[in-house]
Amino acid sequence: MSRIIACYKWVADEADMKINPDMSVDLSKAKGKISDYDRNVIEAAVQMAKISGDLAVTLTFGSPKAKLSLKDALSRGPAEGFWVNSEMAEQADGAASAKVLAAAIDKIGDYKLIICGEGASDTFARQVGPSIAARLGIPCVSSAIKMELSGNEVKVSRKLEDGIEIVAAQLPAVVCILPEINRPPIPGLKAVLDAGKKPTREYKIEELGLLDSDLGARNETIEFKAYVMNRKNIVLDGETAVDKVQALVGSLKKEGII
Amino acid sequence: MPGIYVYSDKVQEAAALIGLAAQSGKEVCCISLDSNQAQELKEYGPERIIILNGNSPLPENYAQSIAELIKNEEGELFLVASTVRGRELAAKTAGYLDCGMVSDAESLVFEDEGIVSTRLMYGGSVVQKEIIRQLAVVTVPAGNLQAVKKENAPVSIVSLEVQADPRVRLIETLPVKRDKIDLASAEKVVCVGMGLDKQEDMKMAEELAQLLGAEIACTRGIAEERQWLPVESYIGISGAKIKPSLYISMGVSGQVQHVVGIRDSKIIVAVDSNEKAPIIKAADYSIIGDMYEIIPLLIEELKKA
Ligand SMILES: Cc1cc2nc3c(=O)[nH]c(=O)nc-3n(C[C@H](O)[C@H](O)[C@H](O)COP(=O)(O)OP(=O)(O)OC[C@H]3O[C@@H](n4cnc5c(N)ncnc54)[C@H](O)[C@@H]3O)c2cc1C
Numbered sequence: 134m135s136r137i138i139a140c141y142k143w144v145a146d147e148a149d150m151k152i153n154p155d156m157s158v159d160l161s162k163a164k165g166k167i168s169d170y171d172r173n174v175i176e177a178a179v180q181m182a183k184i185s186g187d188l189a190v191t192l193t194f195g196s197p198k199a200k201l202s203l204k205d206a207l208s209r210g211p212a213e214g215f216w217v218n219s220e221m222a223e224q225a226d227g228a229a230s231a232k233v234l235a236a237a238i239d240k241i242g243d244y245k246l247i248i249c250g251e252g253a254s255d256t257f258a259r260q261v262g263p264s265i266a267a268r269l270g271i272p273c274v275s276s277a278i279k280m281e282l283s284g285n286e287v288k289v290s291r292k293l294e295d296g297i298e299i300v301a302a303q304l305p306a307v308v309c310i311l312p313e314i315n316r317p318p319i320p321g322l323k324a325v326l327d328a329g330k331k332p333t334r335e336y337k338i339e340e341l342g343l344l345d346s347d348l349g350a351r352n353e354t355i356e357f358k359a360y361v362m363n364r365k366n367i368v369l370d371g372e373t374a375v376d377k378v379q380a381l382v383g384s385l386k387k388e389g390i391i
Numbered sequence: 392m393p394g395i396y397v398y399s400d401k402v403q404e405a406a407a408l409i410g411l412a413a414q415s416g417k418e419v420c421c422i423s424l425d426s427n428q429a430q431e432l433k434e435y436g437p438e439r440i441i442i443l444n445g446n447s448p449l450p451e452n453y454a455q456s457i458a459e460l461i462k463n464e465e466g467e468l469f470l471v472a473s474t475v476r477g478r479e480l481a482a483k484t485a486g487y488l489d490c491g492m493v494s495d496a497e498s499l500v501f502e503d504e505g506i507v508s509t510r511l512m513y514g515g516s517v518v519q520k521e522i523i524r525q526l527a528v529v530t531v532p533a534g535n536l537q538a539v540k541k542e543n544a545p546v547s548i549v550s551l552e553v554q555a556d557p558r559v560r561l562i563e564t565l566p567v568k569r570d571k572i573d574l575a576s577a578e579k580v581v582c583v584g585m586g587l588d589k590q591e592d593m594k595m596a597e598e599l600a601q602l603l604g605a606e607i608a609c610t611r612g613i614a615e616e617r618q619w620l621p622v623e624s625y626i627g628i629s630g631a632k633i634k635p636s637l638y639i640s641m642g643v644s645g646q647v648q649h650v651v652g653i654r655d656s657k658i659i660v661a662v663d664s665n666e667k668a669p670i671i672k673a674a675d676y677s678i679i680g681d682m683y684e685i686i687p688l689l690i691e692e693l694k695k696a
Pocket residue numbers: 169170253254257514583584585586587609610611612613625626627628629630641642643644645646647648649662663664665668680681682683
C-alpha cells in the first residue's frame with residue numbers, strides 16, 4: 134500500500150473580496166476555502182485509493198490560517214492530512230509553492246501518485262503541478278478528465294483544444310485534473326465528525342531542508358488592483374414586461390446595434 | 392547566447408510569439424520539434440531556429456531538454472503560447488530551471504528595468520502587474536496576436552539530437568469532429584446560463600439568436616455539466632473570449648470567471664430574475680425579470696422591428 138497524495142490550496146474566498154475606492158483589493162475579511170478544483174482533487178484521490186487499495190492523504194502549503202483546512206479536507210475522505218505551515222505561503226509564487234510541496238512529498242515518501250488541480254481559484258496560474266513533477270524528477274500529465282491505475286502506470290485522458298488524448302505515465306507521477314473528472318459530494322455530518330479524529334502532521338519549512346530565503350517571489354509585483362469595468366448599468370424600467378422589452382429594443386436601436 | 396526563446400505546438404501561435412519577442416530588440420530563437428514547422432516559421436524571421444529531434448510525439452516530453460538548452464545558452468526569457476501542451480511544457484521547464492513564471496500574460500512590455508507583465512487573478516477581478524528581472528518563463532495567449540512575415544531575413548537553422556522523456560507515452564488521440572464554432576469573431580452572441588430549466592428551452596435562445604443573426608454561447612455549467620452545448624461554446628476564463636457588438640445573456644448570474652470573457656463586448660445586455668446578480672453590474676442594459684416571459688416578448692418585438 135502506498136500513498137496517493139492530493140495537493141490542495143487554502144485560498145481566500147473571492148466572494149468576500151472588497152474593492153477600495155482607489156481600486157486596491159482588500160482580502161483581510163475574506164474567509165478561507167479549499168480552492169474550487171482542489172475539492173475535485175481530494176475526491177479523485179479518495180476514489181483512486183478505494184479502487185487500488187492505496188492510502189489517500191492530503192497535503193497543503195499554507196499559513197497558520199490553513200490549519201482550518203485540515204478538518205475540511207479530511208471530512209472529504211482521505212486518511213491523513215499533511216500541512217506545511219509557514220507565513221511564507223502568503224507571498225509564495227508558483228516556484229516557491231512547488232519547491233515546498235516537492236520537498237514535503239519527498240519527506241512523506243512512499244507515494245505512487247500526486248494529484249493536483251489544473252489551477253487554483255485565486256491565481257489560476259496552472260504551474261504548480263508540472264513544476265512539482267520537474268522538481269521530483271517524475272512524469273506529469275495535465276488537463277486530465279479521466280484516470281485509472283494499471284500496473285505501474287496511470288492511464289489518463291487529457292482534454293486538448295482539438296480532441297482527447299490518451300496517455301500512460303509511469304508511476305510515480307503527477308496528474309493535474311480538470312473539474313470534469315468527478316463530482317465531489319458534500320461531506321455528511323458523520324464524515325465531518327470523523328475528520329476531527331484523523332491524524333494530521335505539521336511540517337515547518339526547516340524540517341524540509343529549506344530556508345525562508347529560498348521562498349521569495351522571483352518577480353516583483355508592482356501593482357495589484359481591481360479590474361474596472363465601466364458599463365452604463367441601465368436597468369430598464371416600465372409598468373409591464375412589454376414596456377421593458379420595448380425600452381430595450383429602443384435602446385439597442387439607438388446604439389445602432391439592431 | 393542570451394536572448395529570448397519561443398515555442399508553441401501551434402505554428403501560428405509560434406509565429407506570433409516570434410513577433411512579440413522581437414519587440415525586445417534581442418535575439419529571438421525559436422524552438423521547434425518538427426522540421427516542416429521550422430520551415431514555415433523561418434518566414435517570420437527569428438534570428439535562429441533550433442530543431443530538437445527526439446523520439447516522442449508529445450511536446451511536453453521535451454521540457455527537460457529545453458530547460459538544458461536555455462540554461463546552457465544563458466537564455467533570458469522563454470515565451471510559450473498558452474495551449475494545453477504549452478502550459479504544461481512551460482511549467483515543467485520553469486520547474487527544471489527553478490525560475491519564475493508568469494502564466495497567461497495579458498500584456499508584456501520590454502522596458503529598460505525589466506519586462507513588465509500583467510495577468511488576471513481571482514477569476515479576472517484583479518490585475519497583477521509584475522516586473523521580471525531575471526530568467527523567467529512566460530505563457531501568452533497568442534491566439535489573438537498578429538503574426539507578421541519578415542521577408543528575406545537571415546535565419547540560422549540547426550538541429551539537435553535530444554533525449555525526450557520516455558515516461559509518458561501516447562496511447563491514442565481521439566480528435567473531436569465538430570462544427571467550427573468561432574465565437575471569438577462573432578458579431579452578436581446570445582448566451583444561456585444555468586437559469587434555463589430544460590434543454591428544450593434552448594429553442595427560445597435559438598430563435599432569438601436567429602432573429603439577431605447571433606451565435607449561441609453559454610456558461611460553463613451548460614456545456615460541462617449539462618452538456619447541452621459543446622464545450623467550445625462556453626465563455627470565460629477557461630473558455631472563449633469574445634468581442635461582439637452585442638452580447639445578450641439569459642439566466643447567467645455573471646460570476647467573474649464568466650464575465651472576464653465578455654469584457655470586450657461593445658454592448659452587454661442581461662436578462663435575469665435576480666436584481667442582485669453580478670451580471671447586472673457588468674451590463675449596459677438589463678431587464679430584471681423571468682426570461683420565460685421576457686425573451687418571448689423580445690422575440691415578438693424584434694419580429695416587428
Ligand atoms: C477556476 C474557475 C474557472 C471558471 N471558469 C469559468 C468559465 O470559463 N466560464 C464560465 O461560464 N464559468 C466559469 N466558472 C464558473 C463560474 O464561477 C460560475 O459558477 C458560472 O459562470 C455560473 O454559471 P451560470 O451563470 O450559468 O449559473 P448560475 O450562477 O447558477 O446563475 C443562474 C442565473 O440564472 C438566473 N435565473 C434563474 N432562473 C431564471 C429565470 N427564469 N429567468 C431569468 N433568470 C433566471 C438566476 O437569477 C442566476 O443569476 C469557473 C469557476 C472557477 C472556480
